[in-house]
Amino acid sequence: MESRSLPLPDGLAGVRVDAGLAKLLGFSRSFAAEVAEAGGVTLDGTVVGKSDRLRGGSWLEVSWQPKEDIAIVPIPVPDLSIVHDDESIVVVNKPAGVAAHPSVGWTGPTVVGALSAAGYRISTSGAAERAGVVHRLDAGTSGLMVVAKSEAAYTALKRAFHDREVEKIYHAVVQGHPDPLAGTIDAPIGRHPRSDWKFAVVAEGKNSVTHYETLEAFPSASLLEIHLETGRTHQIRVHMAAQRHPCVGDAMYGADPTISARLRLTRQWLHARQLAFSHPESGAWTTFMADYPDDLSDALRVLRGD
Secondary structure, eight states: OEEEEEEOOGGGTTOBHHHHHHHHHOOOHHHHHHHHHTTOEEETTEEOOTTSBOOTTOEEEEEEOOOOOOOOOOOOOTTOEEEEEOSSEEEEEEOTTOBSSOOTTOOSOBHHHHHHHTTOOOOOOSSGGGTTBOSOOOTTOEEEEEEEOSHHHHHHHHHHHHTTOSEEEEEEEEESOOSSSEEEEEOOEEEOTTOSSOEEEOTTSBOOEEEEEEEEEOSSEEEEEEEESSOOTTHHHHHHHHTTOOBTTOGGGTOOHHHHHHTTOSSOOEEEEEEEEEOTTTOOEEEEEOOOOHHHHHHHHHHHTO
16 A cells, blocks of 8 residues: 655645546546545545545645556457558557557457567557557547557657647448538547546547548438547547437447447447558658448448448
8 A cells, every 4th residue: 555645736726636636646537536436535634535626735645555567468359450560560450349558447358469469569668558559549449550669660650649740530420410511529528527437528628629521421320531630538429429429339428229229339330440640760651541340331231221
């Protein structure tokens, strides 16, 4: 068990307990919430919850059990296909049900674990469990991911993603018909105020911009092409749900279960279709594309009445 006891800086007055701990002690937001939920945070001797607000000048005491190191487990993923491979990068087409990297609470396969099992050597930059990972896809989202194999590629790609120099195009099937049929959603995204695992459009969230265009309309849904200007966690899912057009199959963000059942979907209809960036070694603009997996293609056939 570890603990810290210190006066709370005035600059954190009014901030949620989990957000304040993350800033003050360097915890992840989710770990800070776990510590608070376990009764490990007191203000002036009174236990506080994760969503309580901090008071400037209070005496803060925090006790927590350190987490065990997260290891990369080499688990083969037969459906993970290699789209491109060279000395600097490997581009994969990730199936649904596979996380980008190991994390607390995730026991399934990961992209880095699959690459390890296949004998790939990737960059060791960044946190050990995220070796070579420069961007992520949700476990339930399929499509393109690039992983750095060299340290130089890792540095170059991290900068490119940070500076928004990467073109990320997704295809999504959403419920209903967005109005207008093409447009931009500019709304800040942050942690959901009542759920640890969800995100939402909130006033204090991070700047988030999504551009969309309707490719095909069906009686109950629309196929969209989406360009991400920013890359927030769950961004497309949150923005479309906020417009009352959640991704079909996305139970977490309010999708109609009857439509999901009719289309035989067990996850959100969302696919990272195209990824383009300057190659970290040659500098050449490089574009990759990935076809829809079978479950998404089957759902489209049902919508089209094929």
